[in-house]
Amino acid sequence: MKSLRMGILLSALFLLAACVTINIYFPSAQAEEAAREMVQDILGKDDAKTDKNTTSARQQPLPLYVQVGEGVLNFLVSPAHAAAPDFNVNTPKIRKLQAQMKRRNASLKKYYAKGAIGFTRNALIKIRNASAIPLKQRSKIKKMVAAENRNRKALYQAIADANGHPQWRADVQKTYAGIWVDEAGKGWWYQNRKGQWKQR
Amino acid sequence: MQPPRLIFIIWLILTPSLFAADRVTLHLGRVAGADWSAESLDLELDWQQGAAAAFQMRVKSITHPALLTPLKELVISCQQGRVSDHDIACQKGVLHLPHPLLDDPQIPIRFKWNSAQQTLKFELNRLHFAAGQLQAIIQSNPEGWALNVKADALDMTAFYNQLRGYLPMLPEIELSGKIDLVASVSGAGTVPSKFQWHSYLHELAFSDGRGDYLGEGISGSLQGGFIFFDEEWQGDIALTLQQGELLSPYLYIGVEQQPLSINAQLNINQRQLQVSKLHYNHPGILAFTLSATLLKQPQWMAESFHLQIEPFAIQTLYEQYLLPTLAESMLASLAWAGQATLALSMQRDGVQRGVLNLNDVTVEEVIPKIDETEEAEEITSPRRSFALYGINGLLNWSSGEMPADSMLSWDGGHFMEGITFGRTALDLSLHEKSITLLNSAILPVLDGRLVLSTFNLVWNDDLRFVFGGALTAVSMEAFSHAMGWLPLSGTLSGGIPKATYQNDTFELEGAMMVDLFEGQTIIQNLRVDDPLGVWPTLHANVELKDLDLEALTRTFSFGKITGKLEGRIKDLYLENWQPVSFDARFATPEQDESRHRISQRAIDNISNLGGNGLSGALSRSFLSFFDEFRYARLGVSCRLENGVCELDGVEAAAQGSYLVKGSGIPRVDIVGFNHQVDWELLINKLTEIANSGVGNADFE
Incomplete structure (x- = not known):
């Protein structure tokens, strides 16, 4: 009877162990801090929301069952599998992209505030209300939005590349999507997870 | 229907007393004149006193050169008509015309047809079209015909949408605003030979689907007149914009204080379009004259042209027309002063020429500004700018033949704030897509000199230039000061066998020597x-x-x-x-x-x-x-x-x-x-x- 129970336990453990090939990343808040600093630098300290006391839904403590699940998985999944992008990486390419975006932000920020341009759920920007941009500026702003998105995609790829995992771009982009929204100024528009426009 | 048969029918109509009937219905089949025809014509007469009559005509379709397409299923009901032995007239009638372009198929009409003189005058009043009203008069006689149209406050949105339903090949654009129109078309037989129009646009706005080509608040007039003569249309066209904004990906035109006018004489035939004199005048910004010949093969292609731009202030043109669409390049952050003239031409043999005259021009890099209301922008990196001032030049460019020599000089300038240039004169050749230095030139740099022995610039998809020469005796004191470094002593000099700039990269072959x-x-x-x-x-x-x-x-x-x-x-x-x-x-x-x-x-x-x-x-x-x-x-x-x-x-x-x-x-x-x-x-x-x-x- 005892050996039977042991057999069941071992089988259960075996089954659990069979699940560990799933790659789940839990980028910790600490790991994101470098990304957040970069976003704050690009958006400018005056405009970016710097009130650290307000935590977004994304930053709120994870539900208990998730924490337990995370603990179990961290136990079962070897650390190598649970690796997360390191946002502290810093390469010439990343620094250049950051400088370009920071320069451009000087022109774009007033249109964030007017609601002409919003932050999309996939960590890019989009013209959501062209009529809020004077006709005279529309072509220029359109070109800037296209350039900003080229820079942002290049940035996410550069961070993934610097981590030695080019395929991590989507994870990096996902992390940034939340940070851009967190750091957006008051009154700026962003897309929620369903793609609906909301105002901060 | 043959003329004898038509005469017989009319005789029947005109002799009612023979039959002593109050109402007659006639099925006339096809009735045609020299330039028109009516299919399946039915006529119902209701005799009143004397020649006065009420009658109704039903026609399956009518064709006439003035009509773009046949009119179908139309009914003319005349309450006050007159039928005599030589004319049919209607003082008060209604035309029922179901047509996609019309908001209301009921149109009040008047007409008069004289059989002896073969003349017709047909008036359509209060034709409800594109949310506005239209009045049309069709006149016809054995020599020809004419259509006069007057429209008030046609809604461009409705007009264009209706027109697109009718002509699906028209591009999908958003259009709004109102238009007043007076137009006439006349001709003989099936061919129109003359047309002219005068239209006034009120607050016209348009946008292509992608938002690349936009217009807003456009008010002005567009008029023109053409006659068909010697196998071609000849005429002129004039556009005056009182106000409005136009935007394309590379050009912005805003009309505020002074109207923008364009007028041109045109000749068009099956093979070519000739613009003999196009005058463009936007006071204070740009004025030019253009003549051109375009050939249809099968797309319209320029065979030859000559463009002469009158002396213009570079800063105004740059700021008004070009700057609004420039972004993400150094071109978007320049400030200019001075004047220029430009002439461009292409001959029938394909030889192209351009002559640019620069008169005391200054160009300087500045931190870009979005508009006057923009707050002081953050400068994210140390400001590095360049400037050249006192630029004069006569630049002769050509393609397809060797160009005349060009000359470019400047009084001075600077690079990266502190590296100053002195007066320099360059002899150049501008051929095809390249600029070549003809004689070696001396460019004073700080307190030394850059001797340019070769210089060649090529622009294909990208800009590339190569130069060679030598840098002599630039003091390190001046150089380190210019760079904002700690003061150094010594001199900077060295041969430059080959320096290349391409793909935004500057590379120096050989070694620079610094006597330090x-x-x-x-x-x-x-x-x-x-x-x-x-x-x-x-x-x-x-x-x-x-x-x-x-x-x-x-x-x-x-x-x-x-x-x-x-x-x-x-x-x-x-x-x-x-x-x-x-x-x-x-x-x-x-x-x-x-x-x-x-x-x-x-x-x-x-x-x-x-x-x-x-x-x-x-x-x-x-x-x-x-x-x-x-x-x-x-x-x-x-x-x-x-x-x-x-x-x-x-x-x-x-x-x-x-x-x-x-x-x-x-x-x-x-x-x-x-x-x-x-x-x-x-x-x-x-x-x-x-x-x-x-x-x-x-x-x-």
Whole structure:
């Protein structure tokens, strides 16, 4: 009877162990801090929301069952599998992209505030209300939005590349999507997870 | 229907008393005149007193040259008509015309048909069309016909939508605004021979699907008239915009104070379109005359043209027309002054020519501004700008033949704020897509000269230029001041076998020599990426030979050291003109026979830099009575990476390494213990020492 129970336990453990090939990343808040600093630098300290006391839904403590699940998985999944992008990486390419975006932000920020341009759920920007941009500026702003998105995609790829995992771009982009929204100024528009426009 | 049969029918109509009937219905089939026809014509007559009659005509379709397409299923009901032996007239009637372009199929009409003179006058009143009203008069006689239309406040949205339903080949654009129109078309037979129109646009706005081509608030008039003569349409067209904005991806036109006018004479036939005189006049901004011939083969292609732009203020044209659409390039942040004229032409044989005259032009890079209300923008990197002023030139460009020589000169300018240029004149040849320097030229740079012996610029998809020459006798004092560095002495010179700029990268082949501190500094493999961009980077290898330490230490107020120094900076890499990484080593040359002395202050400064030096203890001792000490060798190496300098000396010591290895008596050695030095702190310290002039040694 005892050996039977042991057999069941071992089988259960075996089954659990069979699940560990799933790659789940839990980028910790600490790991994101470098990304957040970069976003704050690009958006400018005056405009970016710097009130650290307000935590977004994304930053709120994870539900208990998730924490337990995370603990179990961290136990079962070897650390190598649970690796997360390191946002502290810093390469010439990343620094250049950051400088370009920071320069451009000087022109774009007033249109964030007017609601002409919003932050999309996939960590890019989009013209959501062209009529809020004077006709005279529309072509220029359109070109800037296209350039900003080229820079942002290049940035996410550069961070993934610097981590030695080019395929991590989507994870990096996902992390940034939340940070851009967190750091957006008051009154700026962003897309929620369903793609609906909301105002901060 | 043949004329005899028609006459018989009319006779039947005109002789009602023969039949003593009140109402007659006739099925007439096809009725046709010289230039019109009606199919399945039914006529129902309701006799009243005398010749007065009420009647109704039903027609399956009517064709007429003035109609774009046949009118179908129309019914004419006349309440007050008159039928006599030579005319049919209707004073008050209604035309029922179901047509996609019409808002209401019921149209009040009047008409008169004279059979003897074969004349017809047909008036349509209050035709409800595109949310507005339209009045049309059709007149016809054996010599010809005419259609006059007057429309008031047609809604462009409704008009275009209806028109697109009717003509699906029209592009999908959003259009709004109102239009008033007076137009006439006339002709003979099936061919129109004359048309003219006068239209007035009110608050017209349009947008293509992608938002690339936009217009807003456009008010103005468009008129023209054409006649068909000698197998072609000849006429003129005139557009006057009183106000409004037009935007395309590369051009913005805003009309505010003074109206913009365009008028042109045109000749069009099956094969070609000839624009004989097109005058464009936007007062204070741009005025030009254009003549051109376009051929249809099968797309319209320019066969020849001549464009003459009148003298214009470059800044106004740049600011009004071009700047609003420029972004993400240096072109978006320029300020101009001066005037220019431009002529462009293409001959039938394909030879193209351009002549640009520049008159006292200044161009300067400025920080871009979005508009006047923009708050002071953040400058994210040190402002680096360039300027050229007093530019004059006659530039002759051609393609397909050798051009006349060109001349370009400027009075001065600067690059990166401090590097100044003097007066220069260049003889150039502008051929196809290239600019070539014809004779060597001298460009004064700071207090020296850049002799340009070759220069060639090519623009295909990308801009590329190559030049060669020599840089002579630029003083390092002027150069270091221009760059905002610590003051250096010596001169900068060197041959430039080949310098290339392409893909935003500037590369120098060969070596630049700098006569620095009585020795030589050789800069090789110099490459600058994105030199005028937001984040320039520089790669180079630097070698230093026979530098005189006394000159060097004097310059930096470092304390006095005599002797020679040699070294190299391998893989020097700067970002935004700040060092990011390099592998540097400087030391007393082997077998150096110069006098090796180091002052007390220099010892203090070095030991302070190295961190935990020994000097503090020694300078308090009897050694402080000596002004200088002998040394055997000195040297330092720094391998910079990630903000940390891996510091080493000239020789390994028991602990750490010697920065200065003394000799003789009294002997002073300086040994560096800490290998890892924060680069920023080190630079701050050095700057402090150089600026203070007395050093900042720790004498405690």
